Amino acid sequence: MVDKSVDSVSEAVADIADGSSVMIGGFGTAGMPDELIEALIEHGAGNLTIISNNAGNGETGVAALIKAGRVRKIVCSFPRQADSHHFDARYRADEIELELVPQGNLAARIQAAGAGLGGIFTPTGYGTLLAEGKETRRIDGRDYVLEYPIRADFALIKGRRADRWGNLVYRKTARNFGPIMAMAARTAIAQVEEIVPLGSLDPETIVTPGIFVQRVVAFAPSAARAA
Amino acid sequence: MNRLDRKAMAARVARDIPEGAYVNLGIGLPTRVADFLPLDREVILQSENGLLGMGPAPAPGEEDPDLINAGKEPVTLLAGGAFFHHADSFAMMRGGHIDICVLGAFQVSVHGDLANWHTDAPGAIPAVGGAMDLAIGAKRTFVMMELLTRGGASKLVESCSYPLTGLACVSRVYTDHAVFDVGPQGASVVEMIDGLTLDALQDIAGVPLRLAVGAG
Numbered sequence: 001m002v003d004k005s006v007d008s009v010s011e012a013v014a015d016i017a018d019g020s021s022v023m024i025g026g027f028g029t030a031g032m033p034d035e036l037i038e039a040l041i042e043h044g045a046g047n048l049t050i051i052s053n054n055a056g057n058g059e060t061g062v063a064a065l066i067k068a069g070r071v072r073k074i075v076c077s078f079p080r081q082a083d084s085h086h087f088d089a090r091y092r093a094d095e096i097e098l099e100l101v102p103q104g105n106l107a108a109r110i111q112a113a114g115a116g117l118g119g120i121f122t123p124t125g126y127g128t129l130l131a132e133g134k135e136t137r138r139i140d141g142r143d144y145v146l147e148y149p150i151r152a153d154f155a156l157i158k159g160r161r162a163d164r165w166g167n168l169v170y171r172k173t174a175r176n177f178g179p180i181m182a183m184a185a186r187t188a189i190a191q192v193e194e195i196v197p198l199g200s201l202d203p204e205t206i207v208t209p210g211i212f213v214q215r216v217v218a219f220a221p222s223a224a225r226a227a
Numbered sequence: 228m229n230r231l232d233r234k235a236m237a238a239r240v241a242r243d244i245p246e247g248a249y250v251n252l253g254i255g256l257p258t259r260v261a262d263f264l265p266l267d268r269e270v271i272l273q274s275e276n277g278l279l280g281m282g283p284a285p286a287p288g289e290e291d292p293d294l295i296n297a298g299k300e301p302v303t304l305l306a307g308g309a310f311f312h313h314a315d316s317f318a319m320m321r322g323g324h325i326d327i328c329v330l331g332a333f334q335v336s337v338h339g340d341l342a343n344w345h346t347d348a349p350g351a352i353p354a355v356g357g358a359m360d361l362a363i364g365a366k367r368t369f370v371m372m373e374l375l376t377r378g379g380a381s382k383l384v385e386s387c388s389y390p391l392t393g394l395a396c397v398s399r400v401y402t403d404h405a406v407f408d409v410g411p412q413g414a415s416v417v418e419m420i421d422g423l424t425l426d427a428l429q430d431i432a433g434v435p436l437r438l439a440v441g442a443g
Contacts, residue, residue: 027276029299030276030292030299053313078355079354080354092352100353100354103317103355103360104320104359104364105360108317110314123363124321124360125359127391128359128390128391128392128393129345130355172278172291172293172304172310173276173278173294176276178312179314207312
């Protein structure tokens, strides 16, 4: 019987080793798998390369991981925000490496990795600092930059519901990077609000087919905990 | 001569957004354009974080942390709205499916180059977000900005001194002094506020200007 469900968030992240690359879903705090990240901090892996849209908000999620000193490098599109103080401090102290990627290129490069492509030619960033030194090509009269896929050892994402095959549905704009990160990581781990019986997710509306997901763990939504 | 305030600028941009347009409004000032779209005009707003059919801010107490806009503020979803993942969201931009995007800017060149992501100031932490994708992806890119910096320097320039967001991507610039078209032929004035002349505007802007066809 295929059963990708695990009993706890700590079991879900137990094999994340020092030096791993880890994609973390979320746009700001929407879709941020806070409980998986808390478990990762407790687990103790360090020297991590994190791929995520932002460099943490407030005190939870990626911000907590950075605060704990576990992140060697972050690949993201929008690190600087009103509440990115933990990243800002580490960056200014030269304790964290930043690779800045335009958001759409980040998404396309992650998707390319998941789709088995060797790279993409993207018009985004052409002629800017972020494309300096990169190969370019003119195709049908338009200029493109060659960008390589971004893959990772692990992806930590957040869904609404899963079944034991790993099929996932999301909630509103918390979907964001979840589906493509699941494709691009060797081991994709999803925390969900509930794991439902096989067959109860409508196959017409499953967003991430279970083939892209290796582990699911149920965790009550943050809103419910706060209430 | 009364310069447009930010509300009036947002209202002016809103006038040029037609029925049926798919529109992305950048974070900051451009977000305000939504408040001035006439209720009888159906315009579909896209947000880079995976939503089409974005509605206004929710009533107090109705906020949903999973339903936010690109500025990470709570929003609502209109009937007919849809959610999608990030790769699809940016395919909408890069693939030329978005009709209009409205962005803020540090500088725009008369040829339509845009600088709006980084000032290169010492100690500044760079952040680009979706700006580069939006700028070059939409069918038309509008910029909305005050014409002058606080120090009085024109932000409409021959060539941007700040790091570029995109090359030759802006088609129209809405400012507190005038509306300009920019592109391969340089900058032309579509309209200007009462009391301003082309010569006076050219002095303020510091770049060569001509009147757009049909302007006056």
